[in-house]
Amino acid sequence: MSRILGLRIDVDTHEGMREGVPRLLDILGEAGVKGTFYFAMGPDRSGLAIINVFTRPGFLAKMLKSGAPKIYSLRTMLSGTLLPARPVATAFPDILRRADKGGHETGVHAWDHRRWQDRLAHFRKEEIVLELEKGAKAYADILSKKPFTFAAPAWYSCEGSLLHQETMGLTYASDCRGTEPFYPVIAGRPLKTAQVPATLPTLDETLGGIDQDATAFFKRMLGEVKEGTWSVLTIHAELEGGPFAAEFAAFLAKAKATGISVVPLKNLLAARVASNGPLPHCPMAHGTIAGRHGVVSLQMPAV
Numbered sequence: 040m041s042r043i044l045g046l047r048i049d050v051d052t053h054e055g056m057r058e059g060v061p062r063l064l065d066i067l068g069e070a071g072v073k074g075t076f077y078f079a080m081g082p083d084r085s086g087l088a089i090i091n092v093f094t095r096p097g098f099l100a101k102m103l104k105s106g107a108p109k110i111y112s113l114r115t116m117l118s119g120t121l122l123p124a125r126p127v128a129t130a131f132p133d134i135l136r137r138a139d140k141g142g143h144e145t146g147v148h149a150w151d152h153r154r155w156q157d158r159l160a161h162f163r164k165e166e167i168v169l170e171l172e173k174g175a176k177a178y179a180d181i182l183s184k185k186p187f188t189f190a191a192p193a194w195y196s197c198e199g200s201l202l203h204q205e206t207m208g209l210t211y212a213s214d215c216r217g218t219e220p221f222y223p224v225i226a227g228r229p230l231k232t233a234q235v236p237a238t239l240p241t242l243d244e245t246l247g248g249i250d251q252d253a254t255a256f257f258k259r260m261l262g263e264v265k266e267g268t269w270s271v272l273t274i275h276a277e278l279e280g281g282p283f284a285a286e287f288a289a290f291l292a293k294a295k296a297t298g299i300s301v302v303p304l305k306n307l308l309a310a311r312v313a314s315n316g317p318l319p320h321c322p323m324a325h326g327t328i329a330g331r332h333g334v335v336s337l338q339m340p341a342v
């Protein structure tokens with residue numbers, strides 16, 4: 040059995056879509072690697088709250104000390120606050136098409152990433168449905184096909200979102216942090232939409248903390264990918280497609296040299312099902328993880 044790593048690429052902001060995605064498509068193309076892109080479709084309201092998405096004190100200190108280029112322009116910091124929100128993927132349909140035509144798996148990350156993250160706990164059922172359906176419609180309008188996968192912003196989902204996703208014809212979703220693909224259990228009943236959880240930390244969670252620099256982070260991640268594990272790494276168009284692009288390209292080269300196959304999540308799921316039998320049934324819960332602001336959804340032990 041070989042070592043396999045699922046690559047999930049989140050696109051959260053207008054700038055990440057415009058600058059980060061084309062850069063990542065070039066890097067992945069050169070490495071001969073395909074991944075799964077999840078696009079925020081609607082307004083980029085990241086604004087000042089972008090600080091909560093990517094910046095912990097240690098991360099911020101590291102960025103300032105290293106003199107690395109700023110991740111976010113002032114325009115992004117003010118987006119949806121003092122200045123109008125700009126769309127993310129719907130502003131650049133050709134970039135979305137390029138990713139899809141290039142053989143990458145593509146899916147919906149959100150309609151309004153920030154609103155989901157901040158408001159999901161307070162959403163009424165109709166609001167959850169609207170957010171999911173608006174994202175799916177925007178995707179279908181550009182690519183003339185339905186999305187087959189969805190990834191909840193900030194790995195934050197709820198029973199309402201999981202249950203509506205059951206009606207959307209998805210192959211699977213990636214809405215949480217966990218250990219391996221599974222079927223979520225709600226009220227004692229397994230759902231039919233599998234979850235492919237992110238299993239590894241993100242660069243921004245450990246940089247300046249456990250990991251001195253991005254090279255150390257990626258080296259550690261390579262060591263985490265072992266035979267018989269179903270590792271999924273999440274990268275961000277804004278980080279690995281931005282100031283950490285060179286380190287990410289080096290990571291892909293090392294992965295190849297050490298026999299690790301980097302694949303879209305659908306391929307990881309298919310390999311898991313083919314080699315290891317039926318997926319476990321696991322409840323999900325909300326909790327916190329080191330280095331990340333706020334609450335995420337977590338895979339719990341199998342029942």
Ligand SMILES: [Zn+2]
Nearest residue numbers: 049051192193
């Ligand atoms: Zn995101």
